[in-house]
Amino acid sequence: MRQMKLGLSIANLGYHYAAWRHPDVPEAGNMQFSHFRHCAKLAEAGKFDLIFLADSAAVRDLDDPAIARDLEHQLVKHEPLALLAAMAMVTKHVGLVCTASTTYTEPYNLARQLTTLDHMSRGRAGWNMVTSFSRDEARNFGLEKPLTSDERHARAAEYVDVFKGLEESWDDGALVHDKASGIFLDRSKMHLLKHKGRYFSVRGPLDIAPGPQRHIPVFTAGESDNAIELAARSADVVYGGQPNLELARAYYTTLKGRLAKYGRDHDDLLVLPGIMAFVGRTMQEARDKFDRMQRLILPRLGLGLLVVNGFPDYTGYDIDGPIPDLPMPSTIKSHGPSPLLQTLRNECSTIRELYERVSAGFWHMGVVGTPTSIADLMEEWFTTGAADGFNVQSPCIPVDSQDFVDLVIPELQRRGLFRTEYESATLRGSLGLKPAAARTMPRTRAEFATP
């Protein structure tokens, strides 16, 4: 029976805007390894396929007063690869997926770093490939503004080819290290990449032995045509961000439909939408949890998060009064403008109601429910062509992750929808991806417009 794949997205203290104020959340945990050790062990206790660490190599622009109020508790954090390497030491089974930018890093550096993580974790490394659309990151790396989407994706396509090429530097058995004969390597099994492209010139070979997975699973995200094309061509897993079943099905169908173009099968790419769940043993308990967190959102944060999510700045208006009729700005999210914004605005009668709705899972599936109702929802998405699994985005970490593990996962297991034991030692194996033997990766041309 087909089973769900589940990731635990550990966004420091949580996805809720007031997460750090929850009494059982360690308010300084974002810089404390003890917090992440606890979360990693929790993910493993829940039999999650993977831990996912998102990343942006910047602090959001605090000169913009609206953005300054957005998720303050995520402003400073650990560098994700360093943190995952440390988490590898306290776990045995769970995958460790690290976000890294194709725009601001070098493929030789990243291939070394992720292959090192793959070795140290014995085959549990994953790479979330991002192209970095934010201006704040651009300005930390010598640019005034981000590159265009076309340029970012053309660079990413070349980057991921170099990355995968470096993973093929050594055939199995190339590194003999036979002490008796004194033969360390079999040069006939070594491959120099000798890549010379538009963006990169990389000779190779990688100076690190092939990792246990040979090819580290590649994750990505995004709804633009460029992002979907890159995912269909080069990714193993897509992190989805659709707020409802209809949109999620459409996204799923589009992605899977584009695989054949690259000679790939339906199951070669997994789609895992985000889910933000407030879980209660009863519906009342779930609602109480939700309401308690909503009351902790300060109005100034609520106004900020509206701006961050593409709404106008309502600062200065009565938050319990009607929503002023201001023009909708062009959105700053990567997702592009969405009619959802207008629909949601029309459904709400006050500014406070609007920001509370937005905070509760607007750009992804947000749900307040019991283990049964949440499992029902997940099962529906999973069985009707909207998802191959989910990335769990706990509102407050670790408390809501703990509730998910204690309440929802047993219900999914009872239904046979999720594993009860790890069936593989590697992330690739847990995800059920085809084993990647040496030099078997398809070689396809990039399909992006040359900028």
Add this chain to the structure above:
Amino acid sequence: MNRRMRLGLSMAGAGEGATGAALFENILRRLQLAESAGFDFALFPDEAAAAVGGAFHAGLEPLTLLSALAAVTRHVGLIATASTRLQDPFHLARKLASIDHLSGGRAGWNLATAATGGETRNFGLPVDEPAAALDARAREFLSIVRRLFVSWDADAFPRDLASGIYMDRAKMHRLEHAGAHYKVRGPLDVAQPPQGEAIPVMTSATTADAQDFAAEFADIVHDRPATADAARAQYRAVKARLSRHGRPPESLLMMPGVTPLVAGTQQRADDLRGALYDRADPDEGPDARGAIVAGTPAHIADILEGWIASDAADGFVVLTSGLPGGVEDFVALVVPELQRRDLVGSSYEAATLRGYLGL
């Protein structure tokens, strides 16, 4: 009271030819040995290229490696090699700051300024860049990294649950750096690391320009002079430059590499020395091993003590010989002798790498 002798252990050769997870286990064992003996730090060398023409050793990337090792050790300092030619200052600052947080203040940076031939080919860089250009890049890079470390004051995050005040915006400092090689706006997205802007920096200083650089910026100089006289000359040259930058002599530690060959008798030690010469790799540079100190534990302690007393060194980075009588015997036999002479401590007496080094 004796001058304190600082001790580092080079992790070169710690893998004993293994790759992958087995290599990691060998490195971890060596590191635990260093920690049990009270070494101030372990030094992780690096080259981002496979030396396929010579004695290729598949390695692990040091920054990722150190992040993991930070989680499984408690005291020993962790110094990663990273080249300012191959890294980006914002990324490196994040990684070092994170490692410093993860390790509770034990991170250090062995700053290389150049790229080797193999590295230039893996990064699409020009070969033979002039030393002056590499030096200028390194200066700018280092100044960016150090300022990024203190993007946030240590008390920038009041995290007041009742009022909902998470941060104090006035305690965030943006870099707005625009120089010849880099434009970096900042701030760093990592809270101020335990060692603040002063995460220790190690460099090589064999040329006059490199000595100027070290005297201005470095906390530790590590090279491999073959003799005490050569070490003394370098010691004088670097320390003499410190006053130009308003630094006292003790603000920089000279820590040459030495290869110990420990034996029960001097005769046996001299045999080991012969064996070491015999198996020398023809590609190996003349100063790959630093001074070879061969003898009984007491004799080796005499030599090392003599170097300290005669201003040839403030401490040593112990190198692996790959022969019997190497690092394991140094730890088992020489370190206790040094402790008995009160040259090294018997426990970690500070909270951070900077503290161990007396900086």
